[in-house]
Amino acid sequence: MKIDLTDTTASKINNALVQGRRAIGAPAIGMVLTLVIVTDEEHAYDALKAADEASREHPSRKLVVIKRRAGRSPRDRSKARLDADVRVGADAGTGETVVLRLYGEVIDHAQSVVLPLLLPDAPVVVWWPVASPTDPHNDPLGALGQRRVTDTYAAENPVAELSARAANYTPGDTDLSWARITPWRSMLAAALDQRPDTEVISAEVEGETCNPSGELLAMWLADRLGVPARRTVSEGPGLTAVRLETRNGPIVLERVNGSVATLSLHGQPDRAVALKRRETAELLAEELRRLDPDTIYESALKYGVERLSTGPSEPAAEPAASEAPAEAPAAAAKKAAAKKAAGK
Incomplete structure (x- = not known):
């Protein structure tokens, strides 16, 4: 009526x-x-x-x-x-x-x-x-x-x-940009729970430009894990991938088509997981479920966009062979992990 x-x-x-x-x-x-x-x-x-x-x-x-x-x-x-x-x-x-x-x-x-x-x-x-x-x-x-x-x-x-x-x-x-990453946060938290002793070294969030959900997700990872986080750009749609570099191998959650993602953990077979882009009504309904202050959102937001790295990383210049000191195994492993996180 x-x-x-x-x-x-x-x-x-x-x-x-x-x-x-x-x-x-x-x-x-x-x-x-x-x-x-x-x-x-x-x-x-x-x-x-x-x-x-x-x-x-x-x-x-x-x-x-x-x-x-x-x-x-x-x-x-x-x-x-x-x-x-x-x-x-x-x-x-x-x-x-x-x-x-x-x-x-x-x-x-x-x-x-x-x-x-x-x-x-x-x-x-x-x-x-x-x-x-x-x-x-x-x-x-x-x-x-x-x-x-x-x-x-x-x-x-x-x-x-x-x-x-x-x-x-x-x-x-x-x-609502925070609500958009709830499924991503849930998937990544579940992946880390499977390996509770895993130490995360760095994080990278990939997604289309001018999508604040990517920055929020990177800030959340950096804030909760205490690691450096990088925000890189892809063609989308929306967020397309998160890569966590750990001392036990990478954890990658990649979504190419906006609906189904692939979760890859070192030493385990890849798995397809549902990770669809949600409509505004679903996002709004999620926000209406809780009326108390969201302290996790506050902490991630106040981490600061300016503290995120952006774009591809640039490698440091390699010393000449005659000047390069011998590396300890641990240092060599750390360098290899850093190169892998940079996509090399």
């Missing part, structure tokens, strides 16, 4: 929600949270579609905030108005949906419009599919949420955006 309201108020929107529930014979709907989606008209459809799919797992009241201009003239631009599209039942996924279009001065007071529409005694999650603020916690709408979800992949400069996220991090912040 859909109810269109023009030049309305938050009170009238709440009344429309009650009327809509009564009309479909569902006076009470069990919703677990309020999801505030801050987007523009261009991306609103895709964002709401993803939120509707995620609501099958997390029934919620979805408030879509779209900031618009009423017209081209100064008079039209200054005219304050709030339009709303209220949806309940089959038109709203699992829960309720209110699409809010803000005009004029109302744009600067979006939090005052949203606040009366939040579910009482329920968590609030704020999601920016595109054009997220540099400091989500201090954004007027972001301040309403216990959890703030951004997507650095949609930024103009994704890698630089990671540095801004680290500088302004507040517990409760998270990013």
